[in-house]
Amino acid sequence: DTAVSQTPKYLVTQMGNDKSIKCEQNLGHDTMYWYKQDSKKFLKIMFSYNNKELIINETVPNRFSPKSPDKAHLNLHINSLELGDSAVYFCASSQSRLAGGLRNEQFFGPGTRLTVL
Amino acid sequence: AQKVTQAQTEISVVEKEDVTLDCVYETRDTTYYLFWYKQPPSGELVFLIRRNSFDEQNEISGRYSWNFQKSTSSFNFTITASQVVDSAVYFCALSEDLTGSSNTGKLIFGQGTTLQVKP
Numbered sequence: 001d002t003a004v005s006q007t008p009k010y011l012v013t014q015m016g017n018d019k020s021i022k023c024e025q026n027l028g029h030d031t032m033y034w035y036k037q038d039s040k041k042f043l044k045i046m047f048s049y050n051n052k053e054l055i056i057n058e059t060v061p062n063r064f065s066p067k068s069p070d071k072a073h074l075n076l077h078i079n080s081l082e083l084g085d086s087a088v089y090f091c092a093s094s095q096s097r098l099a100g101g102l103r104n105e106q107f108f109g110p111g112t113r114l115t116v117l
Numbered sequence: 118a119q120k121v122t123q124a125q126t127e128i129s130v131v132e133k134e135d136v137t138l139d140c141v142y143e144t145r146d147t148t149y150y151l152f153w154y155k156q157p158p159s160g161e162l163v164f165l166i167r168r169n170s171f172d173e174q175n176e177i178s179g180r181y182s183w184n185f186q187k188s189t190s191s192f193n194f195t196i197t198a199s200q201v202v203d204s205a206v207y208f209c210a211l212s213e214d215l216t217g218s219s220n221t222g223k224l225i226f227g228q229g230t231t232l233q234v235k236p
Contacts, residue, residue, distance in 0.1 A: 031222060041156075041206055043226040056221045090162060094222055104212060104222050105152060108162035 003027050004109040006091050012115045020077045021112045023091030032074035037088040081116045088113050119144050121211050123227035131235050138194045138230045140209030149213045151192045156206040199234045206231050
């Protein structure tokens, strides 16, 4: 069974389009994250939800909007796609956002490679 | 400010050699967590280890070992008798144990070290 899954795995689209990436975890975790990995492999946090509540919103254009319908799902919607949005987007989950005393290692999905033409 | 530095961009070794991947971190917090992740050519991110700042005991898991030294703010990773399957990008990451709403659990990643193990 896949612990953290993302769909689609690959997404190729034109500039200006709107697209969504879906993420689901079956680990019973409370916290989910979106990270962006750029062409130089650098990984940076974008958003995080804890029990459906937004707890991290890094400096990300407001064209990006996360949505968490329940604590097992965290979707990422991107409006008006730009060339610079091309990257691999990773979803992750952890048991808890609280680092102290609890197992807070994050488990990552397989990634979604977004290519904007 | 939080920062993780992996100064080695790329390392190339021949199979069966030992290799050490360096990680240096900066944090203002006294309690924090350090992680290593592996990203093989297939692209997924695989969790390898978590280390608490209050536990400086080194750890060994098979051919993998980790050396945590608070005095030098380093958390280095050694692969003994490397194998071709070890070829991957390895990321070191930091998570701070802050209080209240500042505690988000977010990971601050280093730039990654690409390890190539040649047969």
